[in-house]
Amino acid sequence: MSKERGTKQLEMRFEGDNPLANCLREGKFVVLLEVNSPPGDQPFDSAVAMASNMAKRIAKVPEITGMAVTDRLGGEGDHDPVETGARLAAASGKMPLLYVSGKGSDETRVRDLLARAASSGIRTVVAVTGDRSDRHDAPANAKRVPPYPAGYLDSVDILRFGRKSGQNVLLGAGVNPFKYSPSDQYLQFYKMVRKLQSGADFLVTHAGWDMRKLQELQWYLQMRDIGHPVLARLRLLMLDDIQALQDEVYPGVPVAKGFAALLQRESNINATQSLAAQLHRLELQIAGCRLLGYSGVQIAGIRDVQTLDMVLAKVSEALAATRTYADWVKAWNEFHNAIPFDPVRDAYYVFSRLLQPEPQMYDPATAKLTDRSLPGTTKGDRFRARLLPMLLSERMPEWVVSATRRVACCGWQKPLSLLKYCYHLCPLACPKNLVYGACGGAQPDGTCEFGHAPCFFHRVIALAAQRHELDRLEEGVPHD
Numbered sequence: 313m314s315k316e317r318g319t320k321q322l323e324m325r326f327e328g329d330n331p332l333a334n335c336l337r338e339g340k341f342v343v344l345l346e347v348n349s350p351p352g353d354q355p356f357d358s359a360v361a362m363a364s365n366m367a368k369r370i371a372k373v374p375e376i377t378g379m380a381v382t383d384r385l386g387g388e389g390d391h392d393p394v395e396t397g398a399r400l401a402a403a404s405g406k407m408p409l410l411y412v413s414g415k416g417s418d419e420t421r422v423r424d425l426l427a428r429a430a431s432s433g434i435r436t437v438v439a440v441t442g443d444r445s446d447r448h449d450a451p452a453n454a455k456r457v458p459p460y461p462a463g464y465l466d467s468v469d470i471l472r473f474g475r476k477s478g479q480n481v482l483l484g485a486g487v488n489p490f491k492y493s494p495s496d497q498y499l500q501f502y503k504m505v506r507k508l509q510s511g512a513d514f515l516v517t518h519a520g521w522d523m524r525k526l527q528e529l530q531w532y533l534q535m536r537d538i539g540h541p542v543l544a545r546l547r548l549l550m551l552d553d554i555q556a557l558q559d560e561v562y563p564g565v566p567v568a569k570g571f572a573a574l575l576q577r578e579s580n581i582n583a584t585q586s587l588a589a590q591l592h593r594l595e596l597q598i599a600g601c602r603l604l605g606y607s608g609v610q611i612a613g614i615r616d617v618q619t620l621d622m623v624l625a626k627v628s629e630a631l632a633a634t635r636t637y638a639d640w641v642k643a644w645n646e647f648h649n650a651i652p653f654d655p656v657r658d659a660y661y662v663f664s665r666l667l668q669p670e671p672q673m674y675d676p677a678t679a680k681l682t683d684r685s686l687p688g689t690t691k692g693d694r695f696r697a698r699l700l701p702m703l704l705s706e707r708m709p710e711w712v713v714s715a716t717r718r719v720a721c722c723g724w725q726k727p728l729s730l731l732k733y734c735y736h737l738c739p740l741a742c743p744k745n746l747v748y749g750a751c752g753g754a755q756p757d758g759t760c761e762f763g764h765a766p767c768f769f770h771r772v773i774a775l776a777a778q779r780h781e782l783d784r785l786e787e788g789v790p791h792d
Contacts, residue, residue, distance in 0.1 A: 331407050332436050333482050335377055335608070336514065336541040342608025343598075343627055344409055344543070345370065345620070346380040349396045352389040359391060360399055365617050367403035375627055378406035380438075380610050383413040383425075387446040388462075394425055398432040409484070409610075410434050412474075414465030415442030422465065422473050430479040438484035438516055439470035439507075441744065441751045443563040444761055450743065457743035457762045464744035468503075468510050468789050475511035476791050484543075485512035488564050488752030489529040490520040492659040494684040495770045496750070496758050501532060502773075502785035503749030509788025514540055518752055519547035519565050519612060521593075522653035523600055523644060524666040530605045531663050534674035541607035546597050548613035548623065551586050554579045563753035563761045566655040574651060587619075591626050596644050598630035603637045605673065638669040655756040660684075689774035693737060696720070697775055700736035704728050733789075734768075735775045742768035749785060 335342050345366065350359030363379075370376040379400050383393040397408040412425050429437065441464055448460040467485055474483045485507035491497040504515065517529065526544055533542070547561060554575045557567055567575075579586040594611070601609050611627075614620050635643065644667075652659075663679045665671065671678055702708070703716040717724060721731070722740045731739070733747045743762045744751060750769040753761035760767050776782045 330435050330480075330482050332377060332409060333513075339607075341602055341631065342377045342543060343375055343631075344377055344380045344608065344610040345614060345623075346382065346545070346610050346612035347396075347400070347614075348382045348385050349390040349393045351386055352391050356391050356395065360396055362616060363396070363400060364403045366614065366620050367400040367406075369617050369620055370406070370624075371404050373624060375631060376406070376624070377608070378408050379404060380409040381411060383411040383440075384415050384442060385411075385413075388416045389446075394428045394432060394434065397429070397434050401433065407436065408434060409436045409438060411438045411440055412470055413440050413442035414467060414470055415445050416447065416460075416462040417442075417465045417470075418463065419465070419469075419473060422470050423477065426474055426477045426479055426481065430477075430481065435480060436482045436484070437474055438486065439467040439474065439512070440486050441465070441467045441746065443751075443753050444743075448743070450762055450764070452763075454764055456741065457760075457764055459740060459745060460743070464746065466744075466746050466748050468507060468748040471507060471511040472789060472791050482514070483512050484514045484516055486518065486752060487515050487529070487542075488518040489525045490518060490522055490564070490566060491525075491754075492566075492654055492656050492756050493758050494660050494686055495773055496754055496767065497660060497662060498684065498686075498782075499750040499767070499769050499773055499785075500752065502782065505536075505538070505786040506749060506788060508538070508540055509786065511788075511791065512540070514607070515542045516610060517542065517544050519545045519561065521571060521597070522568075523597070523604075524653065524661060526601065526606070527604050527666050528662050531666075531674035531679055534605070535676070535679075542605075543608045543610050544597075544601040544606045545610045545612060546594060546601075548594055548611060548619075549575065549590050550613065550615065550619075551579055551583045553613070554586065564751075566756045568651075568653050568655040570651040571648075571653055574648065587622070591622055592647065594623065595626040595630045596640070596647060598627060599633045599635060600640055600644060602630070603635075603640055603672065637672040641667055641669055686777045687770065687774050689771065689778045693735075693771055693775055694778065696737065697735040700731070704731070704736070734772050737768070737771055737775070739768070741765075741771075748789060 347363040381393050381397040384390050393410055397410045401408050410429055412422055450457040471483055474481055487504040488500050491500050557572050578589040598609050614623055664682060665679055700720060704713055722738045730747045739745050739747045750767055754767045758766050776785055
């Protein structure tokens, strides 16, 4: 493959026989079709029928590596992802990629899913923390969101369990490149590295349309000399998706106002023209991701075999395209009339010269880092970060530790050793009670997915920056 197609030396620690791993190792561009585990309020056979028909359709399509099966994306009542994946594997003859969500999960559920997946021949898993549970009630204007009893298991822990399981599994992790402030973007990058250090073999991005952000992620990885494969998740929008658009498609998947207006204009003509525009956009994104250095794409939003056939035609066009990078940039900008894809004012981008005719790949001589000034921390947070490690140390009397846990740690019931990952700030300020880093669901302005306050981890990254310890946010979590 030529340099124009964005090849690079990939880091593949995984040594087992796995179709996806083999493709990544050999540099073959991967195309996955994403389907959701069906809603649990429908009988499984009928609920999975359309996805099974799609699986049969791709059985003899060599360009499609397999299917990706989500877990609890619709809600905690969705059907079992392993059962769904096994059904689609039987229909397609291709090993699926299986998501394992931490939404409402615990270690027992994750280990059970991993064991049953291995028994079904499924050896590729992507760990995600998951978005807000449909069962997590929270008052609209609450200053603090009540904890969710079933909880959220961080994707870092799912990776740890996967690595400890003894199953020969290829592990993936998510990263959201569509962030628009220094705090939010670097929180994603640092946690991405933590996931890689904790056992992830490859990455899958959130879906989005801002190609500058997709290039930004690749340049950041190249600047850091991180060679793990990355799949770009792409989303095909259907007419009813467009008509229902507000500020985001899913938590962490923003839609800029200018782009939303363009989508509405496309849909106002008729359904056929709207779909044609979305398919052409998808083809441009696939071709662009290949040129930017992505190892493949994962396409979400396909609902029926008829649409799938049109998508397959666009996949073939994209893979056969001989555009240069500069030609692709021109085609992308012309199709969108150079509208901005950033959803907020003064949107932050890590590098200058993104999505210009050159450079294609990261070049330190021309791709300059922009100012990444982070907000300052508070005296209260600095004091707490100094004092609590002493009050909670093993040298302190038990009554001091107990009182500190109850008062200063809001009754935190998990191991106190976890608090070091968030500088001993109270993790209950995060509705998901995360400690290892931010999830990908924050709104474009940095407000938590639950809408009650800024993301808790803004305070954590501010402390790390003040102490010149940002590298601590990347440290892997031991498997033991």
